[in-house]
Amino acid sequence: MRKLRIVVVNTLIHPGDEHDASLQLQAQRGNALRIGLLESGYDIIASLPADLYLPERIAQLQPDMIIVDAESDARDVLEHIVIATRDERRPIVLFTEDGATDSIDAAMAAGVSAYIVAGLHAERIAPVLNVALARFRQEAKLRAELDDTRHKLAERKVIERAKGLLMTHHGLSEDQAYQRLRSMAMNKKLRLAEIAQRIIDVEDLLGG
DSSP states (O other): OOOEHHHHEOOOOOOOOOTTTHHHHHHHHHHHHHHHHTTTTTTEEEESSSSSSHHHHHHHHHSEEEEESSSSOOHHHHHHHHHHTSSSSEEEEEEEEEEOHHHHHHHHTTTTTEEEEEEOOHHHHHHHHHHHHHHHHHHHHHHHHHHHHHHHHHHHHHHHHHHHHHHHOOOOOHHHHHHHHHHHHHHHHHHHHHHHHHHHHHHTTTTT
């Protein structure tokens, strides 16, 4: 089984900030996270700061999962993550010390699959990531099903409108109009919705 390719996103520590106690703690957490991931058999392909270049870097790397390590700036980091995954969704796991309800709500709205507050232990990493991946796949399946339903409803509306045009212009019954559509689609080797859309396009072109 192929290793999960992971990008870790963490707080950017600027030169001169090394003596900041909170940033030192952040660095320690980041190291613990990376060690836990490696010990669990995951492939860390990059460790990136949450900056304006993050979307481009993620697009280039094409990771299977994004792990965010954010001490208390989770919202700022999430803004960059949302932009980076807007066009192509990926499972996101957030490890943070920020347990505020509004922060959790914002993270879930941003597409985070798992929000883990405190308690970063190596033995917890694999189960957390497995649950996050399963949840992401389930949500992706539901989105696909919803998109498919919407697409079918849109096609049905197009077919119904085309039938109505045929009935009006050719004096056909509903069944006759449907059979005319089917025959035209078969002759043109097109899907029913495609031939229906062509009929509508011609009607709109002629100003009907």
